[in-house]
Amino acid sequence: MKNKYLSLLFLLTPFLIFAQELTIDEKIESKFKPFADAVSSVVFYPISIVGIDVPIVIIILLLGALFFTLYFKFANITLLGVAIKAAKGKYDDVDHHSVDVVAGDPTPGGDVFESVQAEGVIGEVTHFQALTAALSATVGLGNIAGVAVAIAIGGPGATIWMILAGFLGMSTKLVEATLGVKYREVGEEGKIYGGPMYYLRKGLKEKNLTVLGKILAGMYAVFVIGGSFGGGNMFQSNQAAAQFKLLFGLESGFIFGIIMAVLVGIVIIGGIKRIGQVTEKIVPIMGILFVGASLVILVMNFTIIPNAFIQIWKGAFTQTSVVGGVIGVMIVGFQRAAFSNEAGVGSASIAHAAVKTRFPASEGIVASIGPFVDTVIICTMTALVIVVTNLKSNLFEYSNLDKGGNVIMNSTGKHLGGVDLTSVAFDSAIPNFSILLTIAVILFAFSTMLSWSYYGIQGWKYLFGKSKFVDITYKTLFLFFVVVGASSSLGSVIEFSDAMIFAMVFPNIIGLLLLAPKVKVELSKYLKAIGRKDI
Numbered sequence: 001m002k003n004k005y006l007s008l009l010f011l012l013t014p015f016l017i018f019a020q021e022l023t024i025d026e027k028i029e030s031k032f033k034p035f036a037d038a039v040s041s042v043v044f045y046p047i048s049i050v051g052i053d054v055p056i057v058i059i060i061l062l063l064g065a066l067f068f069t070l071y072f073k074f075a076n077i078t079l080l081g082v083a084i085k086a087a088k089g090k091y092d093d094v095d096h097h098s099v100d101v102v103a104g105d106p107t108p109g110g111d112v113f114e115s116v117q118a119e120g121v122i123g124e125v126t127h128f129q130a131l132t133a134a135l136s137a138t139v140g141l142g143n144i145a146g147v148a149v150a151i152a153i154g155g156p157g158a159t160i161w162m163i164l165a166g167f168l169g170m171s172t173k174l175v176e177a178t179l180g181v182k183y184r185e186v187g188e189e190g191k192i193y194g195g196p197m198y199y200l201r202k203g204l205k206e207k208n209l210t211v212l213g214k215i216l217a218g219m220y221a222v223f224v225i226g227g228s229f230g231g232g233n234m235f236q237s238n239q240a241a242a243q244f245k246l247l248f249g250l251e252s253g254f255i256f257g258i259i260m261a262v263l264v265g266i267v268i269i270g271g272i273k274r275i276g277q278v279t280e281k282i283v284p285i286m287g288i289l290f291v292g293a294s295l296v297i298l299v300m301n302f303t304i305i306p307n308a309f310i311q312i313w314k315g316a317f318t319q320t321s322v323v324g325g326v327i328g329v330m331i332v333g334f335q336r337a338a339f340s341n342e343a344g345v346g347s348a349s350i351a352h353a354a355v356k357t358r359f360p361a362s363e364g365i366v367a368s369i370g371p372f373v374d375t376v377i378i379c380t381m382t383a384l385v386i387v388v389t390n391l392k393s394n395l396f397e398y399s400n401l402d403k404g405g406n407v408i409m410n411s412t413g414k415h416l417g418g419v420d421l422t423s424v425a426f427d428s429a430i431p432n433f434s435i436l437l438t439i440a441v442i443l444f445a446f447s448t449m450l451s452w453s454y455y456g457i458q459g460w461k462y463l464f465g466k467s468k469f470v471d472i473t474y475k476t477l478f479l480f481f482v483v484v485g486a487s488s489s490l491g492s493v494i495e496f497s498d499a500m501i502f503a504m505v506f507p508n509i510i511g512l513l514l515l516a517p518k519v520k521v522e523l524s525k526y527l528k529a530i531g532r533k534d535i
Contacts, residue, residue: 036496043499057502061344064509065168067123068175071516072523076170076368082532083365087127091530127366129276130355144290144441147382148421152407154399156308157315159383166375167344170368175512178364178519179203180349181357187466194353195455196220196346196504197462200511207514216507224347224459225506226500232452234479234485235498240445241486243423247438257486263446268453268475275450276354286443287378293436294381297429301388308387332471343371345501346508347455361526364519382422389425396421430523453478 001466046053069076085091150158174195184194185201197217204213237260267278298305342348348370355363389395396407407421408414426433454473460474527533 013433018341022258024168024201027252037159039503040495040499048481053527057505060505060509061172062165062168064344064512065165065172067513068171068516069168072171072174072439072520074171075174075365075523076167079365079368082527082530083369086362087131087366087369089127093126095357126276127355127357127363129280129365130352131369132459133368144422144437147379148386148425149407151386152396152398152421155315155385156311156387157317158311159312159380159387160316162379163376166371166379169371170374172343172512173348173370174364174368175519176343176346176349176364176508176514177352177367177408178360178522179512180353181355181360181363182518182522184353191466192354193458193461193466195224195350195458196508196511197224197459198353199349199515200507203515203518204511208517209514213511216511221459221462223500223504224350225456225463226496227347227504228452228456228459229478229481230496231498231501232455233449233481236445236448236452237482237485240442243434243438243441247434254483254487257483260449260486264453264482265475265479266447267450268478275301275454279447279450282443282447284432286322286440286447287373289436289443290381291378291381293426293430293433294385297385297426298388301392301427304388304391305384307391308384311391312383313388344509344512345504346512347501347504350455350458351451359522359529360525361519361522364523367525385429386422386425389428393428395425395428405432451484 022236024139038528043057044055046055047059048054147162150162154161179199180194183199184192185198190442197220200220201213201217204210204216238253238262241256244256250420267274268491351422351479352363352367357363394410396409400408409424421435426437430436456478457474459470461470464470
């Protein structure tokens with residue numbers, strides 16, 4: 001183990017010096033911006049609906065989620081209880097023991113002594129660890145920064161549309177995770193390889209669409225690598241460093257980036273098992289920390305809450321709020337790497353594929369909890385706090401933004417956006433909350449980077465093979481970008497990486513729609529096994 005840490009430090013040494021040159025990044029910005037703008041303009045190409053420009057990718061996400069919700073007869077809601085019980089391990093006995101043939105079992109048969117439990121359950125992590133690993137990528141700066149901007153743009157009513165998006169996203173996540181487990185591959189030493197790359201290639205091959213499957217899988221692998229280096233890495237370390245510098249009055253985030261890279265490296269060297277062990281502890285802590293602070297503020301201002309709900313409900317059906325709900329939440333939240341729920345992007349299915357289970361649908365059902373926790377609960381809490389504190393202190397006027405999309409504060413005239421806006425809102429109710437927020441931001445960023453490193457390396461290995469050299473090459477690059485993100489201001493790189501993340505939607509949704517019938521079959525098998533009525 002010591003040798004691994006020494007190797008990590010040795011690998012970091014040569015490029016840490018180089019990273020210092022990137023602290024002032026105008027040259028990279030100017031050269032990369034035209035390319036980033038071109039990619040972003042393609043991915044986020046808009047069409048006009050009732051005079052409103054809406055990117056096609058957002059429409060695809062929403063229509064896909066609506067289709068899956070109807071196709072699976074609102075399983076996102078009716079099976080929520082099953083999902084919670086499965087995540088807690090109530091159905092593990094059913095999930096791990098069976099006389100049925102199991103995918104990947106070298107000696108399938110009817111003898112119970114040849115069942116999965118006897119030979120070793122396929123998978124690397126528990127249901128709860130897989131869920132927290134996936135949640136650690138989605139529960140992040142979007143909950144703190146993206147929601148604040150969305151509410152500022154669209155008004156209080158945007159909250160309703162955000163909740164709706166969360167419920168619909170639960171259905172998409174169910175489909176993704178089920179397919180991720182169904183078509184996963186088991187490599188050397190029991191390591192699991194899964195996600196859209198595999199279910200696109202193998203699943204579409206079963207439907208005699210071999211060429212299409214290979215093309216879509218390859219595209220997805222490229223996009224997930226780009227997304228992992230940018231939105232899943234540099235954006236996170238940059239925002240964490242920004243909050244850290246703001247709190248302590250520092251000018252450079254370089255040293256912060258080195259420390260963050262070392263901590264991330266220690267965890268990701270251990271693979272998904274280590275990531276799962278860490279995220280199952282961090283995610284509940286940071287969730288309780290943030291939601292707890294939100295509840296304190298709401299309790300302190302309980303007399304204002306009815307007024308806030310009236311604003312939210314009335315505003316949900318006004319022209320301004322509809323724009324804010326759809327564009328503010330979906331575009332601002334998603335495009336700015338503010339992973340509101342990631343449903344439809346497909347990335348979370350990579351983490352869910354590593355679960356210990358023999359029923360693919362068991363993890364699909366558990367995965368549906370993700371958007372509920374991330375969007376319906378945590379994002380809604382953030383929105384409520386902002387609406388309540390704004391009602392009390394009149395911090396800003398909705399839709400009163402500068403050209404850069406920052407909110408103009410009423411009392412000071414300062415232009416704030418993202419994390420800063422949320423910090424001011426919370427600080428107005430709890431003095432010095434920015435200290436707590438800094439801890440939350442760093443934890444959010446850290447956990448997000450852990451999961452996205454796993455997503456990215458799966459795409460990397462899909463393209464370049466599964467050797468140790470390939471593994472260490474990706475991890476070295478990933479740690480390099482942690483430092484670069486913390487010590488740089490790469491606006492165009494972030495724009496590019498967001499585009500890459502949402503580019504993942506196109507090949508993924510095509511596969512999900514084509515493979516939805518197979519998910520329904522798997523869902524029926526699992527519900528029958530646990531004694532539940534079929535959907």
